[in-house]
Amino acid sequence: MKTLPLALLSLGLLVAANSQANQTTTDKNHKVAISLANTAAQSSLAYELVESLTVEVGPRLAGSDQDKVAVDWAMAKLKSLGFERVYKEPVTVPVWHRGIAKANIVSPYPQPMVITALGGSIATPKGGITAEVARFDSLDALKAAPEGSLKGKIAFIDAKTERHRDGAGYGKTSSGRSKGAVAAAEKGAVAIIIRSIGTDTDRMAHTGMMRYQDGVEPIPAAAVSNPDADMINAMLKRTDKVSLHLELGSERRGEATSYNVIAEVSGSSKADEIVLIGAHLDSWDEGTGAIDDGAGVAIVTAAAKHILDLPAKPQRTVRVVLYAAEEVGLIGGKTYAKAHEAELAKHYIAAESDFGAGRIYQIDWNVAPRAHADAVKLMHAAEQLGVSSGNNQASGGPDVSMLPALGVPVASLRQDGSDYFDYHHTPNDTLDKIDPAALAQNVAVYAQFAWMMANSELELRPLAPKPQAQ
Incomplete structure (x- = not known):
């Protein structure tokens, strides 16, 4: 039997010792993750935060x-929660005022309607617009209409939003809201209305941002409630001519300065490296912004606070970012990425909570492919909270979605959004829609995620190249 060289034997013992030390550290962090979940389950902090925001501030439209x-x-x-560093960074945001929004069917059967202006829309001429409706199943169908065929008419995109736990239905129909006004104007329309991008049957209209395009005449844009969209369809079964009156008092008022608000739990041995957990502070003006995104603000703030209260510091700094002006174009997220360009290489990973307060059921990642399986293992503690592992194609959330292109790893902590689009962007986005127990589960998972990532020894870069469009 041959004897191993002394140097080789020593190296083997060193590797084994390091492996054992790493496992011991991981086990300790796992135990802390379990304790964080217990703390979150017993704490009412997150609910108190979202209650405070919705009651003491309420709707908070950017600008x-x-x-x-x-x-x-x-x-x-x-500051009152004791974060070691609290500061704000300026963000230039557009200022838009909703004004009045009224509509009614003039013929063949006069009926009032429930509508809301889409964010960024211009006003109608004084006295409003009365015109015949031209209905389309989708944005693509509208784009396929003959040139000039909508002259003097009001375009109506009647795309229904499907209900999915992950919100996939929203992505299929929201383009009609954001791009419909340009497509309709190019065909000669004087205004556009859309079926609300929502999964409810309530007589409430869903607002949301729309866009104009240089060189295309802007036209007024509004959303009608789903029952009112059904009513238009019922009338179109009886006649091919339905006319309505639309009046919007929307107004663009230039620009203002808002702020990204940031707080930190300082790291110890790797304090210059950052684990970012974020949410957006602004909301639409119809409800009180409870699920969009008061819940997210509460979740990431409470998660970081529970880490702050631990007896030991995390290795990396945990940074909470409450973004400005997400609803009107991810402006806070884009501004943050530009302002922090020099330190993005030190951003270890980022995640954003912006999908209500439904329970987290899965974690998706966007990390180096070779690190994905190990990242999943690190979050093993979350399985006890009903969280399974997912894919390696995450966007991380709206305000951090631009970071992967800049090399920053992200994770998406997937929430159950089965009923999210019942309330999203409506007057029904209020505190009573939040289940305190589900909210606490979110806090537990975010606290575990931030803690494990702040102490991880994994190399999460480089990200896989993004597939080229065919």
Whole structure:
């Protein structure tokens, strides 16, 4: 039997010792993750935060007076919770005022309608617009209409949003909201209405951002409630001519300064490296912004606070970012990426909570392919909270979705959004839609994620190249 060289034997013992030490550290962090889940389950902090935001601030449209109140609220609240560093960074945002929104069917059967202006829409001429409706199943169908065929008419995109746990139906229909006005104007329409991008049957209209295009005449844009869209269809079964009156008082008011509000739990041995958990502070003005995105603000803030209260610091800094102006174009997210360009190489991973307060059921990643399986193993503790492993194609959430292209790993902590689009962007987005137990489960998973990532020894870069479009 041959004897191993002494140097080789020593190297083997060293590797074994390091492996055992790493496993011991992982086990310790796993135990902390379990304790964080227990803390979150027993804490009412997240619910208190979202209640405070929705009651004391309420709707907070980017650039509005209440947006300023929200920034002040966030700064004061984060400081009161004891975060070591709380600061804000300026973000230039568009200012848009909703004004009045009225509509009614004029013929063949006069009926009132429930509508809302789409974000960014211009107003109708004084006295409104009365015109015949031209119905289309989808944005693509509208784009396929003959040139000039909508002259003097109001385009109507009647695309229904399917209900899915992951919100996939929203992605299929939201383009009609964002791009419909341009497509309709190019065909000669004087205005556009869309079936609300929502899964409810309530007589409430869903707002949301739309876009104009240079060189295309802007036209007024509004959403009708799903029952009112059904009513238009019922009338079109009886006649091919339905006319309605539309009046919007929307107004664009230039630009203002808002802020990304940031708080940190300082790291120890790797303090210059960052685990980012975010949400957006702004909301639409129809409801009180409870699920979109007051819940997210509460989830990431409470998760970081539970880590802050641990006896030991995380190795990396945990950074909470409450983004400005997500609803009107991810402006806070884009501004953050540009302002922090020099330190993005030090961003270990990022994730954003912006899909209500339904329970997290899966974690998707966007990390180096060779690190994916090990990242899944690190989050083993979350299985006890009903969370399974997912794919390696995550976007991370709206305000961090631009980071992977800049090399930053992200994760998507998938929430059950089965009923999210019943309330999203409506007056029904209020505190009563939040289940405190489900909210606490979100906090537990985010706290575990932030803690395990802040102490991870995995190399999460480089990300896999994005597939080229064919």
